[in-house]
Amino acid sequence: MSWLPFAHALVARQDLPIPAWLFAWGASIVLIASFFALSAAWRQPRFEEVHWRSLGAGLSRLLLSRPLQVFCGLLGVFLLGVAIYTGLHGTEAPDRNFALTFLFVTTWLGFPFFSALLGNIFRPLNPWRAVGRASGAGFRAIAGQRPTHLAYPEQLGRWPAAIGLLAVVWLEVVYGSSGGVAVGLAPATAATAALFYSVYTLAMMGLFGVEKWCERGEVFSVYFGMFSQLGLFAVRGGVLGRRRPLAAATHCATLPGSAAVVIASIASTSFDGGQEGAFKSAIESVFNWFVDRGVGLTASLRLTDTIFMLACFAGVGLVYLLGVRGMRTVRGAPSLSQLRIGFAHTLIPIALAYLVAHYFSLFVFQEQAQFTYLLSDPLGTATTDLFGTASGGVDFTILSANAIWYVQVGALVVGHVLGLTLAHDRALVYWPDYRQAARSQYWMLAVMVAFTCFGLYLLSVSNA
Amino acid sequence: MTLPLAHIGHYLWVLYILPVGFVVIGIVKTTLSEKRRGREEDSDEDSD
16 A cells, blocks of 8 residues: 545545535534524523533543553653654555654544543543653652743633644645645654654643643643533543533633634644635645746745645634624623633534544545554564564545535534524623523634635535 | 525635624614613603
């Protein structure tokens, strides 16, 4: 198997019973119907309380025990080490090297999906947190005191994570943009970037403290942690418990830059989905413009892609701000900044929906490679067969083109209905009169319909 | 007469914009009529 799929590539053409654009109309009707149902029947906020319930002291003791935490931390460090080692010493073929699929598919796509279901599962496995905590414990043992840290500049909030998130995606889809493979980045480049990021993260943890940096600046903790707020399980006061799904999200976007993180997520997925489809001709025009002015081919391509990626970020942010601005026109509205922060969490299900819609097929196909030949032959040199699965391959027939499309449509509709529900629930906090609350959500409905139709358009062009 | 449909695929995006347009028009219309009704109710109260 020397060829792996693009994020949106399909093994067969779709054979849909109706044109793809009619799905956008259908999805819009579902959203409008949901809006009216919420306006009529949902008159009290229900997600402001998390309704956390303990799962029992025994289970908490077992799952949160020190030995298990140490084991998970070591496992995270080991896997990161394997990814860096294989990236530096393995084959240069991106699709045969363990590092790229592990970093950009298994980790980058797997954690959001599973965190949204289960809660913050990345936290115990976070290799940098494990190293940071072990270093702190070592320092305490030697110096006999806790390490002191600088005060984190609170006005920065989660902006370092938002910028880091764009940088990670830029590395993958702009810098590593090259034909025909799932992730086109050179494995050695990915490994070097991981090393650089590790040094940077550990330095920041040393400066500001491990937990503080994980909560605000560590890209993976903030990004996966954002999706985990939708999940069912959470630890509170050292006890594992169950909570109302989605409810924790209502309190997670209070720091500056939180909205930027979720907007960056939607924008980067949109860009990745659009660069080979909907934006292709526009990208080619700008690329040619740079080339005509004597800029090198690679530089022109990267410059063009960077511009479009930033434009996606600005565009998604602008649509959200228009929705917020519309709410401000309703009598009794709080300030614009309060609304901007107060509704940022409603975009989290949309970010997840975009991820599922754009990468679901890639994840299903690529994980077959991850757990067969990439696991047995991580260096990709065809000299090892650790688990006897090195000759395995990817079965592209397990998902039909139609099945992928229906999952994409379903994910986008469910994600936007959930976003609409969270927005309506938050509106009831700001406007206790449910009629005013419903009025305030007219513009959020427009935002949700716009994101749904835009997402389906990107997918339909990519799939065509 | 043959319709120039060879490049119609380039304009499919219009069909994806239309639902958004309808929703925005509906919102603007509803908002304006609510504002007008509010003004009328205010002027009725003043005249009473």
